Every structure is written in structure tokens, then in C-alpha cells.
Amino acid sequence: MDVKKYIQAARLRTLPLSISGIIVGSILGNYDATFRISEKIFNTTVSINEVYFYESPIFWLAILTTIGFQVLSNFANDYGDGIKGTDDNRTGEKRLVASGVITPKQMKQAMVVAALLTLVIALLLIYVSFGKDNFGYSILFFGLGVASIAAAIKYTVGKSAYGYSGLGDVFVFVFFGLLSVVGSYFLFTKEINFTIFLPAFSIGLLSTAVLNLNNMRDRENDQKVGKNTLVVKIGAEFSKKYHYVLIIASFIFALLFTVIKFKSPLQFLFVIAYIPLLRHLLFVVKNIEAVALDGELKKVALSTFLFGILFGLGQIL
Numbered sequence: 001m002d003v004k005k006y007i008q009a010a011r012l013r014t015l016p017l018s019i020s021g022i023i024v025g026s027i028l029g030n031y032d033a034t035f036r037i038s039e040k041i042f043n044t045t046v047s048i049n050e051v052y053f054y055e056s057p058i059f060w061l062a063i064l065t066t067i068g069f070q071v072l073s074n075f076a077n078d079y080g081d082g083i084k085g086t087d088d089n090r091t092g093e094k095r096l097v098a099s100g101v102i103t104p105k106q107m108k109q110a111m112v113v114a115a116l117l118t119l120v121i122a123l124l125l126i127y128v129s130f131g132k133d134n135f136g137y138s139i140l141f142f143g144l145g146v147a148s149i150a151a152a153i154k155y156t157v158g159k160s161a162y163g164y165s166g167l168g169d170v171f172v173f174v175f176f177g178l179l180s181v182v183g184s185y186f187l188f189t190k191e192i193n194f195t196i197f198l199p200a201f202s203i204g205l206l207s208t209a210v211l212n213l214n215n216m217r218d219r220e221n222d223q224k225v226g227k228n229t230l231v232v233k234i235g236a237e238f239s240k241k242y243h244y245v246l247i248i249a250s251f252i253f254a255l256l257f258t259v260i261k262f263k264s265p266l267q268f269l270f271v272i273a274y275i276p277l278l279r280h281l282l283f284v285v286k287n288i289e290a291v292a293l294d295g296e297l298k299k300v301a302l303s304t305f306l307f308g309i310l311f312g313l314g315q316i317l
Contacts, residue, residue: 177204
């Protein structure tokens, strides 16, 4: 078995985007949980030196679980689009099933392996987080894990693939934003407060912007092969306006959270991540050739990853 071709199919460049929400939710969740424990026991606050989210097994298991979901999604996307002929004339990075490097049967086997490994890691994460005392929470998160696996596969696989009916944006927003941030926050705190939804909205909107940009690039080919993404449905010009709203709204939600939770000017560190995003928006405004958008995908994805790190650290420094 040629491992390199499966690594290529895993699309490692998509992984930083997928873990951005876990970083935000884990940093805030670990800090809030530690703060509550410290305040309850010692009647005092906690400093950054006492908070090490990266030492928590919950953080790393959540990262591995999310990476597993993303790799499974990439395998399924390669398989689904490959057997439907969607990738035969695509722009950008080649797909392995469409190019014949990996057969459909081999990719299906890789999907099964990825799904099983991810499920095992997710179960370990659930056990480490909830133990034996929170059976209800364990069942809830197991259900969410199964739903995530189903969502990863059904994006392009099957006759009712939601990526072919314009619903991809909704699922990316929910799974990359809400579930990723709020879910990882809950793993640490065992509770939810309404403010955590604000950065979850930001991550979800930025992740959706990456998908929208990808669909803007592929609009003409998708339209020809019957892949009715939201971009195909609303057209090129309105897709640009939609793109502006996604990125600007993500900034507003992050700003609102910071104002509500304001303690220090360092909380505005996340603004740095919007410098390349502002340049990106100016590029999109002037863009007239869809193929030129391919280079912008990495810029938005890495900016989202940077946002996740700066936003999380800014809230606890």
C-alpha cells in the first residue's frame, strides 16, 4: 500500500482550519473551569501561569478526533465527487479517485478505517472528559460523534448528498463552528454560557467563507455537473456579497465577545488575523477570474487558524 497517496488524499493543508474551533473552545473552557475551581476552593482568581490547556488530555484527544473527522470528510469528498465525475475537470489540487491514483474501492476502505479510528478516539475523549459519572453527557457526545461521521460522509456521497443541494454552508457552520467551539468548551466546563456562542459564530462564519471561496472558484464546473452549491444557486455576484458578510460578521461577533468579557487590551490580539483577511476581501472585490481564487483559500484558512490562536490566548493573557 502506497501510504503517500492516502496522505495526499487526506489534504493536510485543511487540518489547521478544522482544529481552529477546538483551540478556541479548549482555551476558554480550560480557563473558565480552572477559574471556577480556584475561586471555589481558594476564593481567588487564576493567572495564565496556572492554566495550561495544552497539558490536558481532553485538548489533544479533541484535536485528534477533529483531525479524524476532517480526514474522513476529505476521503469521502474525494470518493463522492470522483465517482460522480465532478472532479474530472476541476481547478486546483487534483483528486485521487478522479485521476485514477486510488480506486473507488480502495477509497471506501480508507473511509471505513478512518471512521473506525476516529470513533475509537472519540470514545476515549468522552471517557476522559465525563468518566462514569456523567452517562447522559457521554450518550449525547457519542451521538454527536456519530452525527459528525455521517455528516462527513454525506457531504458528497450518495444520491442525497447535501453538498449537492446547497446545504454545505449550513453544515460547515454547525460542525466547524458551533459544535467545535461549544462542544470542546463543554468538555472542560460541563456547562454552557451564551457568550461562548459568539466566538463559535466567528469560527463558523470564517470556515463557511473558506467553503464559499472554494465554491466560487468551482462554480462553472459545479454548474455543468449538477453540483448545486449555494454559489451555483445564488450566482457569482451575490456570492461575493455573501462572502463579505461572512468575514465582516465573524469580526463583529468576536468583537462583541471581547467587549462583554473585557479585561485587558490584549484581548484584541485577534484583530491581527483580520489584516490578511482585509487584503483578501479587497482581492475578491477586484477579482474577475474564478481560477485566481485558488490561491486565496490558503490565506483564509490560515488566517482562521491564526484567529483561533490569538483570540483564545488574548482572552486569558
